[in-house]
Structures are given as structure tokens and as C-alpha cells.
Amino acid sequence: MRSARPNVGLTLAVNDSDQVRDLVSGAVPVQGADLTCLLMEVEEIFFRFTKFREWDVSEMSFGKFCSLRGRGDDSLIGIPVFLSRSFRHSGMFVRHDGPVDRPDQLAGKRIGIPEWTVTATVYQRALLQHQYGLELEDITWVQGGINEPGRVETLPTGLPDGVTVTPERTRSLNQLMLDGDLDAMLVPHPPAAFEDHSGRIVQLFSDSRSTEQAFFHETGIFPIMHLVVVQERVHRAHPWLAANLVTAFTEAKDRSVRRLLSPTAPQFPLPWGAEHARDAERIIGRDMWPYGLEPNRTTIAAFLRFTFEQGLTPRELSPEELFPESVHSSHVI
Known part of the structure; x- marks a missing residue:
């Protein structure tokens, strides 16, 4: 059954990666929202969004977000969707x-x-x-x-x-x-x-x-580089949106990982791609690219300690301070 009420229109800026492919294409919808997606290089996204806040939902540097939050800027709401991770x-x-x-x-x-x-x-x-x-x-x-x-x-x-x-x-x-x-x-x-x-x-x-x-x-640290943030004015008007975004981003990512692991008809131009993915799975774990607060607590807590030590934040934040309570955990069936 489709709701008679119109969906919320949202603009989203992300880097063009396979883990958001099905979200951007509409194959994975965000319940209650219609997305206009902007695909750009991350440097442009970060510069324009940090300076001008031109869209509603954005990929963002984890360091810059923590720096803003630590200095009392609550104009952005984080959600535990980590689009970029990399050992450095x-x-x-x-x-x-x-x-x-x-x-x-x-x-x-x-x-x-x-x-x-x-x-x-x-x-x-x-x-x-x-x-x-x-x-x-x-x-x-x-x-x-x-x-x-x-x-x-x-x-x-x-x-x-x-x-x-x-x-x-x-x-x-x-x-x-x-x-x-x-x-x-x-x-x-x-x-x-x-x-x-x-x-x-x-x-x-x-x-x-x-x-x-x-x-x-x-x-146990798998470095998080980027997360997804929502403008606070959008979250205040639609508090249900954060959890729905996490659900949709997670489903899109899970589909991407399944494509990566499938050896039948490789979808990435990388020889032995599925074998490389299995190697990563053995090292990182079955969920080798986890979203959510609890699966990433070790990494987030370490990063928040680093940001405090390096002066990005005037005090050491807790992981819970980055995200609304509605996405601190998820339902289990």
C-alpha cells in the first residue's frame, strides 16, 4: 500500500561509489523520501557543504564533522553510515x-x-x-x-x-x-x-x-574516513528520517558487497576480485564494511581520542554524542 502523502524531497551529495549505486539509482528507496542525488568528487563536496550547506544530506569528512561537533556546532546530525574507510x-x-x-x-x-x-x-x-x-x-x-x-x-x-x-x-x-x-x-x-x-x-x-x-x-581499528550527515533543520522537521536513511544506505552497501564477493560474473574489473574480497572478509570479519554505532565503537572511540589529543576538539567526545539516539541501535527480528 502506497501512502497518499507526498514523500519528503531531499538533496543528497555523495561520491560515486558502488556502495551507493543502488541508492542513487532508486533501486533501494529511502522510505518516506524522494532523493535528488548529486555525484561529485569528495573534495568538492566537503568544500561546498562545509562553506555553504547547499544540500540536505551529505557525505562528509569524519574529522571535520567531529571538529564542528566538538566546538558546539550542532547544525549537522551524523548518522553511522561510513562511506569511506581506509588504512593510512x-x-x-x-x-x-x-x-x-x-x-x-x-x-x-x-x-x-x-x-x-x-x-x-x-x-x-x-x-x-x-x-x-x-x-x-x-x-x-x-x-x-x-x-x-x-x-x-x-x-x-x-x-x-x-x-x-x-x-x-x-x-x-x-x-x-x-x-x-x-x-x-x-x-x-x-x-x-x-x-x-x-x-x-x-x-x-x-x-x-x-x-x-x-x-x-x-x-581492532578499521579507520573511518567519511560519514553521512543531515542538516539539523531537516532532522528536526523529520526525526524519523535518520533511521530510514541508515536502513537504505545499509541495504545499498550490502548489495554492493554481495556483488564484490560473487565470482560468477565479476562486476568489477579486478582480476581475482572475489578472492581479494574473501581475503578481506577473513581479516576484517563477515561484515567487512560495517555501518552502525556498536560495530564501530572501537574505531570511533579511538578517533575521538585522537581528535582531542590533536586539538580538533576541546574535550574528548563520546561516540553517542555524534549521532541521534534513534540510530544508536537497530531492531532485531
Whole structure:
């Protein structure tokens, strides 16, 4: 039976990924809502939504959201849908003659970051601090664009005592590395001099996959990069919407995972794709890309500790503070 009442019209901006494919196409509906979907690169989504709030529901940087929430900005409501996750040892780079596999040798060095609040760099700084014993205040931090100069901090942010960040506007981090003016960079996107296979810039960890798997086995942390947020005015007008969005996003993601695991007629142009997916399932667990608060509590709590330690939030938030109570748990049949 179809309701005679019209659905709520919503605009949604997300990156174009397989886990949202069935939501964007309408194959998986959001009960009670009609979506107008905008597919864009995440950098554009984050910049425009953080600055201008042009749509109702958005993919968003986990770090930027926590920074806003920690400073008392309740204009956005998080839902525990995590569209992007990535282990970030593989996003730490040095020159070819740098301290490969020796992260402790970065103490006292100059390290580049795109922004202090970029989620990947929060995890990477925490790795240097907690896994390898570096003190953040002993590093000279340089902020700038990865491959193009001129990037600025999207949000104002605090810094821990003793930590300074120097903005660089005339050269990219990639160029600074090649010029010998940076010793390392922590980034979500590889620098051009790594992607060109010239060997001038290399990963800090020569076997980053094994390093990342060992980190997961030790800590249980599967780093969350992006979540979905709803404008508070929309949530206030339609408090039922958050749980319905979680349900729809979860069904779309589950369909994507089933496609990934199916060997019958591969839907991704990756040799041995299903076997790779089974390997990930054995390492991470049967739900290898979990949504929801409880399955992700270890990762969320760790990240909130990191954001407090690094000055993104003035106090350590609890995981429950990020999401409305209606999505803290779900019904079980």
C-alpha cells in the first residue's frame, strides 16, 4: 500500500561509489523520501557543504564533522553510515633516500599535510605518536596542497600546546618534497611524483598492506574516513528520517558487497576480485564494511581520542554524542 502523502524531497551529495549505486539509482528507496542525488568528487563536496550547506544530506569528512561537533556546532546530525574507510600507513610518503620502514627517524623533521583537520592525517599523526613514539610538538608541520599550491584550512582549528603549523602557498607538498624542503608527507591522495612511478617519492612503509593488517589485528581499528550527515533543520522537521536513511544506505552497501564477493560474473574489473574480497572478509570479519554505532565503537572511540589529543576538539567526545539516539541501535527480528 502506497501512502497518499507526498514523500519528503531531499538533496543528497555523495561520491560515486558502488556502495551507493543502488541508492542513487532508486533501486533501494529511502522510505518516506524522494532523493535528488548529486555525484561529485569528495573534495568538492566537503568544500561546498562545509562553506555553504547547499544540500540536505551529505557525505562528509569524519574529522571535520567531529571538529564542528566538538566546538558546539550542532547544525549537522551524523548518522553511522561510513562511506569511506581506509588504512593510512600507505598514505605516508618520503623521498627515495628517506627513512623507508623507519618512521621513528622522522622525529624533528619537516612533514607536510593538506589540512590539520583532514581525517587521514588525524589517523596518520596518531600512528606516528602512538605506534612509533614520535611527539607531535617535535615535528615541523607544513600545510599546503598535495599536488597544487594554494590549499587552505577549510575550518579554523585549535592545535595542541607546542605544535605549530606553517602554511605554504607558493609550492605544493609534492614540489617541496622534490626540492628537499620536506622530509615526509601524510596525505589521503598520493603525490604526483609517486604516481608517475619515477621512484622519486616512495611509501614510508615498503609493505604497507602487511603493516596495516598487523595494525588492525593489534588494535581492532578499521579507520573511518567519511560519514553521512543531515542538516539539523531537516532532522528536526523529520526525526524519523535518520533511521530510514541508515536502513537504505545499509541495504545499498550490502548489495554492493554481495556483488564484490560473487565470482560468477565479476562486476568489477579486478582480476581475482572475489578472492581479494574473501581475503578481506577473513581479516576484517563477515561484515567487512560495517555501518552502525556498536560495530564501530572501537574505531570511533579511538578517533575521538585522537581528535582531542590533536586539538580538533576541546574535550574528548563520546561516540553517542555524534549521532541521534534513534540510530544508536537497530531492531532485531
